[in-house]
Amino acid sequence: MKRYSAFAIAREALRHHTGWERAWSSPEPKKKYDVIIIGAGGHGLATAYYLGKNFGITNVAVLEKGWLGGGNTGRNTTIIRSNYLQDPSAAIYEKSRSLYETLSQDLNYNIMYSPRGVIMLAQTEHEVRGYQRTAHANALQGVTTEFISPARVKEIVPIINLDGPRYPVLGGLWQARGGTARHDAVAWGYARACSDMGMHILQKCEVTGITRGGAKVTGVSTNRGDIACDKLGVVVAGHSGHLADMAGFRLPIESVALQALVSEPIKPCMDCVVMANTVHGYMSQSDKGEMVIGGGTDGYNNFTQRGSFHHIEETVRALIETFPMVSRLKMLRQWGGIVDVTGDRSPILGKTPVDGMFINCGWGTGGFKAIPGSGWGFAELIAKGHSPLTDAFGLDRFHQGRFIDESVAAGVAH
């Protein structure tokens, strides 16, 4: 694979751009792989990448029923932060955030990581206490966050309205090294690096069944034929329950639609990410100038990839209270993605009742930020059978009542 560089751009400019290679190849499936990953979204591709990079396992196929990065990887609001309350969460999200810092160099693909800072607004007394607690927990975990005053919030975000009619801003949890990245580029960058290591990325390859020999997984049936494998990683977000059904076990997961919308592009007005969890709205400005806005999840299970209409109204109402200037903005697009939510709002990474089959799901409304860390830990889990990053997130925690409760700290909106 030719490397991307300033020199490559100059070279191709002189050659009328005829020398660019395809970023990844689209081969025919082999009969057998060492590891099959189902789901070519960010998490699946990152898992494949770190399997190759950290453990030298490159006989890997990543199967995708649609197109690469077309699920939640391409539908999120691209926020990266690691200010979680519980130690296992902070460990995996902070690992992820730190990997994002150098991911562009690592992949030789510009993922446009922008550590512009993330503020989570505290708008009730309970939120003030909650975020102060999180800031203290983060200090012990080695995650750099601080609880800041309303005056400091105003200094960082001049367009904010501190004394809104319902919920005045009483402070904020500030993570200066949080930020955003280009979501498509994360999937594309990982895919290019995986393909370069000789891995197969098979798009439009839908898994229709999981074959077992006794208690062990032996392969998958797909619309492109049967493919055998030694180990199987399932990383399919909202459709995890569907895949678990095929393998004959159940997951503590419910799927709902989460939606986001984006405004017309305007001049730069906000250079950080602001999350207002009490009023359910969060916003950042993309490099194109669009305001990227995230809302709440639907109140009932569904797979519509659309979302309830009234949530848009709630989200926009919240944002107008917080940022009065957005009231005149036109919205360009609205979309939804299916998120897989667990009872404790923490993900599931672990072994399954089927030998050799591993599952990575339940990231709910906040999976994008976790892509590199989740891939790192899940690859170690598949290669070695356990990983310090993922051990606490096993499926057995529900049986043992050992929850990683993030629903209070972060369960409202991400």
Place this chain on the structure above:
Amino acid sequence: MLILECPCCGVRGEETEFHGGGEAHLKRFGPGSTDDEFHTYLFSKENPKGVHFERWRHNNGCGKWFLAARDTMTLEVFGTYSAQTLEPPKHIRDAITAKRPGWTWRDFS
């Protein structure tokens, strides 16, 4: 848009008039049950892509609970019925079969 009809007061309304209450026809397990039964009751929710049975409450109306059969893909409602039932009544099951032949949900079909 999800439109439900409350079987208690007969009012039709869109989803903001109601409140979803999760999976219907739960069999409850408490003290004296095995760990597996309790775990299944608490956590192993049905999460079908298609026919689903749910509890709903007519929050901004009569305030009563009822049950609904719904498709999670299309938001089509096959029918709503009384919460005082242990399994979906025959006319609801027939209505689903007419539109989704071969459907199953838990042990029902």
